[in-house]
């Protein structure tokens with residue numbers, strides 16, 4: 001280690017300043033006043049200028065019933081990072097030297113090393129302390145580029161995304177790249193990487209091109225270990241980061257839809273095209289991944305999950321108690337319906353997950369699935385109606401957001417028009433008559449609205465009335 005390299009000794013404890021910082025982050029899921037944090041793993045990157053220690057800590061929070069593992073990239077510097085004040089987590093004197101600790105996605109030493117790990121297919125073996133291994137992989141793209149700048153994307157996100165400006169070796173600008181660092185880790189492949197990369201590698205223009213990804217393996221107390229006497233503390237493996245083509249200066253469909261609803265511009269043709277793009281992606285996914293008939297066991301699993309989400313939503317938002325029976329009637333009707341074939345889907349589909357790209361059309365993002373759903377469940381074949389329902393809920397969110405300013409009737413009419421156009425577009429491209437699947441679609445819409453109640457209670461309590469009003473409507477809709 002050169003004299004300029006600083007860090008702290010590897011311990012299980014999480015320093016108080018870091019714990020407090022973690023508690024304040026958007027991606028930190030627990031609402032507990034005091035997180036219960038333990039460091040269970042750590043992987044390093046090499047700063048080629050040998051000045052910065054780059055450590056990504058794997059930190060388990062046990063403050064909620066289900067422990068959550070967070071990925072926390074940190075950079076340790078012996079002098080302050082120019083322009084890095086807002087990313088500073090801690091500045092202390094340690095063993096006679098000063099240490100500045102930063103949220104590493106804001107530190108160019110980290111971002112460059114992270115991209116190199118992927119583009120150069122590097123491997124970092126696990127160390128003796130906690131044996132976390134990490135490996136970079138590049139996708140089917142030309143990787144001969146150099147980073148000129150990077151910045152963290154701002155906004156309400158579950159993960160942390162870094163945008164890279166790049167040049168070719170001859171100095172000419174190369175297309176920019178966005179790398180998402182997953183903030184929560186679970187054992188198993190992340191559908192965001194697997195599904196989007198499969199579509200991209202098959203040549204689809206309906207998703208951004210995949211550039212590369214990072215995989216890792218770590219010891220995880222949440223994973224069972226059949227060889228250990230206690231049965232806990234097995235080995236976990238999964239995706240840690242995902243890099244893809246960055247499509248700059250475009251709006252997502254949420255912004256486009258909001259603007260149309262506010263100004264009275266028609267969203268109808270765009271909603272039709274969105275329905276068509278959705279059907280196209282579903283058809284490509286059915287070709288690329290296994291499909292399975294909806295058997296009684298699979299249907300039972302989905303209905304059980306819907307009922308458990310309803311119970312969760314009522315527990316978190318007791319005003320829903322009076323709707324319990326009506327909600328159950330919708331699920332009971334779905335149990336009797338005919339279910340279409342299961343396949344891989346988007347999983348958390350809404351207007352914010354789609355970019356409007358001039359000359360290319362709608363481009364779908366973020367195939368990670370719902371962040372509140374266990375990872376293993378998100379990789380199972382599922383009903384494409386779940387995505388259709390997600391998008392229909394999103395039109396209702398546009399209406400709900402604007403109701404106070406525009407009047408409830410006007411925005412309801414806007415959402416109805418968008419909904420019909422989306423269904424028409426989807427049905428015409430897929431050949432599936434969605435209107436004939438009304439009973440099932442109602443159940444998936446209701447299920448999504450119940451998920452949204454939990455999501456809003458935890459993240460945006462001021463918005464909870466949007467899904468709560470929808471539940472009251474969907475549960476009593478004549479059918």
Ligand SMILES: Nc1ncnc2c1ncn2[C@@H]1O[C@H](COP(=O)(O)OP(=O)(O)O)[C@@H](O)[C@H]1O
Nearest residue numbers: 157158159160178208244245246247352365366
């Ligand atoms: N390939 C991309 N090109 C342009 N913008 C992107 C791209 N990927 C993500 N974004 C932007 O980043 C936001 C968050 O990305 P997303 O994949 O939804 O992350 P998260 O999992 O953190 O929610 C998107 O809403 C979009 O605005």
Ligand SMILES: O=P(O)(O)O[C@H]1O[C@H](CO)[C@@H](O[C@H]2O[C@H](CO)[C@@H](O)[C@H](O)[C@H]2O)[C@H](O)[C@H]1O
Nearest residue numbers: 157158348350351352370371393394397452455
């Ligand atoms: O984009 P994420 O994967 O983080 O998804 C989560 O956050 C979304 C909000 O940002 C949330 O979406 C809900 O709010 C949207 C408006 O902000 C609306 O368009 C969606 O229809 C609604 O579900 C999503 O549910 C959550 O998983």
